[in-house]
Amino acid sequence: MSDRNPYAYDSKIEGNIIFTQLDTAINWMRSNSLWPMPMGLACCAIELMAAGAARFDIARFGAEVMRFSPRQSDVMIVAGTVTYKMALAVKRIYEQMADPKWVIAMGACASSGGMYRSYAVLQGIDHLIPVDVYVSGCPPRPEALLDGLMRLQKKIMGEHSFLEQKKELLASL
Amino acid sequence: MKLADVAEAITSRFGGGVTGRAEFRGELTLSLQPESLHQVCEFCRDELDFDFLLDISSIDHFEHEPRYEIVYELYSLENGLHLRLKTTATEDHPEVRTVCDLWPTANWHEREAWDMMGLRFAGHPDLRRIIMWEGYPYHPLRKDFPLEGKFSDVPDVAFTEPAPLAGGPFVTAPVDGTTEVREPRARRAGDLPPAQTFIAEP
Numbered sequence: 001m002s003d004r005n006p007y008a009y010d011s012k013i014e015g016n017i018i019f020t021q022l023d024t025a026i027n028w029m030r031s032n033s034l035w036p037m038p039m040g041l042a043c044c045a046i047e048l049m050a051a052g053a054a055r056f057d058i059a060r061f062g063a064e065v066m067r068f069s070p071r072q073s074d075v076m077i078v079a080g081t082v083t084y085k086m087a088l089a090v091k092r093i094y095e096q097m098a099d100p101k102w103v104i105a106m107g108a109c110a111s112s113g114g115m116y117r118s119y120a121v122l123q124g125i126d127h128l129i130p131v132d133v134y135v136s137g138c139p140p141r142p143e144a145l146l147d148g149l150m151r152l153q154k155k156i157m158g159e160h161s162f163l164e165q166k167k168e169l170l171a172s173l
Numbered sequence: 174m175k176l177a178d179v180a181e182a183i184t185s186r187f188g189g190g191v192t193g194r195a196e197f198r199g200e201l202t203l204s205l206q207p208e209s210l211h212q213v214c215e216f217c218r219d220e221l222d223f224d225f226l227l228d229i230s231s232i233d234h235f236e237h238e239p240r241y242e243i244v245y246e247l248y249s250l251e252n253g254l255h256l257r258l259k260t261t262a263t264e265d266h267p268e269v270r271t272v273c274d275l276w277p278t279a280n281w282h283e284r285e286a287w288d289m290m291g292l293r294f295a296g297h298p299d300l301r302r303i304i305m306w307e308g309y310p311y312h313p314l315r316k317d318f319p320l321e322g323k324f325s326d327v328p329d330v331a332f333t334e335p336a337p338l339a340g341g342p343f344v345t346a347p348v349d350g351t352t353e354v355r356e357p358r359a360r361r362a363g364d365l366p367p368a369q370t371f372i373a374e375p
Contacts, residue, residue, distance in 0.1 A: 084333045085306055115357040117336045117343040119313050119322025 023162045030074070030100065031153040032062040037073035037097060039090060042080030044107040044139040051142035061149055070096040075152065076129075077145075081109040082122045094129045100161065104148050105131045108138045174252045176201045179221055187213055193259075202257040210260045211270045214245070218275050223247040223256060226272070229282035231290045235316030240264040241292055245272070268293040289314040306331050 036058075040048055051058045058064050067073040070093045082090055094103065105125050108114030111134045113123035125131060132155060135148040180201055184191050190209030195202040205213055217223040227246035234240055239261035247256045262269055271294040272279045283294040284303040291312035294300060301307060308327035311318055319335070320342055326332040341359035348354065 084331050085304075088329070088331060113336065115343060115345075117338055117357075117359075118320055119318070119333060119336070121336070123334075123336050 023160050024157075026162060027157045027159055031156040033065075034061075034063045034075045034102070034149070034152070034156075035065045035067050035073050036063055037070055037076040037093065038066050038068070039076050039078045039093065040080060041078070041082060041086060041090075042107075042109060044079035044110070047139045047142055048077060048079045048106065048145065051145045056142040056146060058146065058149070061146065061153065063149055070094070071098060073097050074100070075102040075104060075149075077104045077106050078110040078125045078131075079106040079139075081114065081116055082125050083120050084122055085120075087122045087125075087128055090125065091128045102132045102152055102156070103129055104133045104135060104145075104152060106135045106145055106148070107140055108136065111136070114138060174221070174254070176254055176256070179217075179254060179256060182221060183213060183216065186216060200255060200257060202259060204259045204261075207260050207262065207269050210245075210258070211272060211275075213258065214247075214272050214275050217247055217256065217258075221249065222251040223249045223254070225250055226276035226278050226282070227255075229272075229279060229286055231286045231292055231314075233290060233314065233316045238263060241267050241290065243269055243286065243292065262292060267291060268295055270295050271297040273297055288312070291315060309333075 038045065038048055050056060052064060052066060063075070070076075074097075076094055076097065078090065094101070103125070105111045109116060109121070110125050111131075113121050115138070117123075122128070133148045133152045135144050137144050140148075176196075176199075180194060180203065183203060184194070187205075187209050190206045190213060191203055192206060193202075193204035195204075203213075225248040227248050228244075229246075230244045232242040232244065234242060241262040241264075243260050243262065245258040245260075247258065248254070249256075260269060267290075269292070271283060273283065273294075273296070280297070280299065281303060283292075283297055284299070284301060286292045287294065287297075287300055288302040288304050289312060302309065305313070306327060308330060310325055311323060313322070321335040321338045322333050324334060339359040341361040343357040344360050345357050346355050346360070
């Protein structure tokens with residue numbers, strides 16, 4: 001099994017059986033069923049909606065199930081300007097999401113405060129919660145968000161959650 | 174009824190209360206003593222049919238007294254007339270009487286003026302902040318409040334930190350040109366680049 005394609009499948013040899021690592025199988029499932037928490041705070045949310053609609057169809061990447069409950073979400077898409085008034089609410093919703101969870105900072109405002117260098121706006125959501133992928137643009141086009149989503153999928157494919165747990169278990173024995 | 178009649182009716186009734194009168198592009202503005210504001214507003218509503226308060230706004234004449242100016246935009250749906258009333262408040266005592274009892278819509282307008290400019294309205298039934306949160310210690314639209322903001326912290330509600338301004342306010346350049354020329358950057362007065370015309374690369 002090569003690094004490039006960790007879940008390679010050769011029908012001539014393997015028939016209906018696939019040999020792989022547990023981490024790879026878990027990552028494959030996680031990365032292809034990312035349920036977003038749409039944290040739509042400003043105009044970026046319009047592009048987020050466009051990404052979910054028929055022309056761009058975020059369902060092609062398994063992320064069409066927008067959950068408006070943090071309990072059922074895997075990835076929070078912070079789409080828009082995070083004001084200080086909203087900041088702790090965003091953090092609270094992030095903390096309510098079940099692990100494993102990821103964050104996409106969509107657009108200039110969520111990434112860095114954007115054009116709002118002023119008293120009212122948090123200068124980037126990464127001041128409060130960890131961000132996995134930053135998507136540039138003001139607002140980004142839906143293609144850019146989809147690219148960010150694919151990069152997140154790639155990142156998830158490189159995780160070693162089961163391996164880490166095994167190490168922790170061995171260390172505790 | 175015309176605007177000239179309105180001005181005549183108000184000035185003849187409240188001669189000393191009206192301190193100034195301006196007409197610009199068909200719009201009438203009357204400046205009033207703070208003490209006579211409420212009476213004039215009541216007169217406008219009941220006698221002159223100004224049944225609609227469009228807006229209340231305020232101006233900070235920083236380092237000039239009286240420091241604050243409060244502007245009331247009245248409209249008469251009956252006669253199709255627009256009237257602007259102005260009054261003042263001093264730095265030491267930034268307070269005027271509320272007009273909530275005349276136009277209920279004044280409630281939120283006055284709360285906004287309190288929140289952003291720190292003007293108190295005597296007799297207001299519910300003078301809480303409306304945009305910033307309860308406990309935020311400043312009034313951001315005052316001229317002596319920095320654009321980048323200040324530190325503040327209300328536990329479990331909200332916090333603020335000064336934004337990095339990098340030497341100037343972040344503004345767009347009002348010129349023709351590429352996005353790179355126009356986009357918001359730290360600029361000061363006089364920094365603006367000369368007008369450029371965008372020519373697409375072949």
